[in-house]
Amino acid sequence: LPYEKYFGGVIGLTEIQFRKANGFSNTYFGWGSEDDDFYERVRLSNTKLFRKPLKIARYASLEHVINTKPPNHTNAIKYSHLRDLYFVVALYKREVTNICKNDFIKRVNV
Secondary structure (H helix, E strand, C coil), rough: CCCCCCCCCCCCCHHHHHHCCCCCCCCCCCCCCCCHHHHHHHHHHHCCCCCCCCCCEEEEEEECCCCCCCCCCCHHHCHHCCCCCCCCCCHCCCCCCEEEEEECCEEEEE
């Protein structure tokens, strides 16, 4: 892993866990840290995090080429733990446009 708390690429959450973490932040635009922010949201929602052994699940992470960071990027991630967990999903009205289910996943487009 690139660093100890690396979180992203491939993750699995139930709909309940995703809602408990209150979804993804709308704070990040352009390059990065949205995965780190989501890690904190999931962790603070008391969802147990675990990794499968490398024999079962192995993924390669491509190196991110960073041209420029957006303004206030460092502050956005530095203070992400102080933002209200209810800021993201709970505030926005949304309309479900499509639901696709199979035995393993449920994808909801909004």
